[in-house]
Amino acid sequence: MSRAFVKEDDQEEIPIISPRAHLSVGEINYVTSLGLRQLMDERESLLQERSNVDISYANERRIALLVINGKLQLLNDRIHSARQIDSSSQERNSIRFGAKIQLKIDGTVKTQNLQIVGVDEADIAKGKIAFTSPLAKILNHKKVGDQAILKLESGNRIFEILKIEYP
Structure with missing residues (x-):
């Protein structure tokens, strides 16, 4: 028709x-x-x-x-x-998928707790970031005491790794 x-x-x-x-x-x-x-x-x-x-x-x-x-x-x-990914199989002393991380931001006393998770589980309000995020990518393989630099248009943001845990 x-x-x-x-x-x-x-x-x-x-x-x-x-x-x-x-x-x-x-x-x-x-x-x-x-x-x-x-x-x-x-x-x-x-x-x-x-x-x-x-x-x-x-x-x-x-x-x-x-x-x-x-x-x-x-x-x-x-x-x-x-x-x-079974978090118990991850290397314990470096940041990998599933890690819970405590970070110090830009040399301040302010800390932030994050966990690297899958894209569907990510929720920044709960401190969960996707493994595909720029922050997760720069944190990958870092160890306690290391610094990670996130390049932003407004300048660099430096994160110091204070603690790494795996649930």
Whole structure:
């Protein structure tokens, strides 16, 4: 049928599904055990949400299911590509994936605690940074007492490593 005979009201909006946290093509999707558990819990929650979709209008139900199924597809892709890293197998005296780090910033007395985690688990408010972040990259392989320099447009920020732990 020609588009000339389709009412504009019949045009349906394609649902927009927010992308997951960025992970470059070909980059390994490292996750902590907690991060993998969170992904699995998220999948269970979406499956439950999908089974509970109860909308009286067929079109609304179809759109709601499209959104949930789209989120599930993105999540399943992320779960299938996940490579869990056991923090107990990491070298204890240098910063690697999963490390909890205490840093002193720019020679001040101010310290910051961070953990290097997977991209889906990263949450700066909780002190968790993605292994793909510029800060995590400059901290990689550093040891207690080392300094890491993060180059910013406004100048360099120097971090001194005070403590490294693995959960």
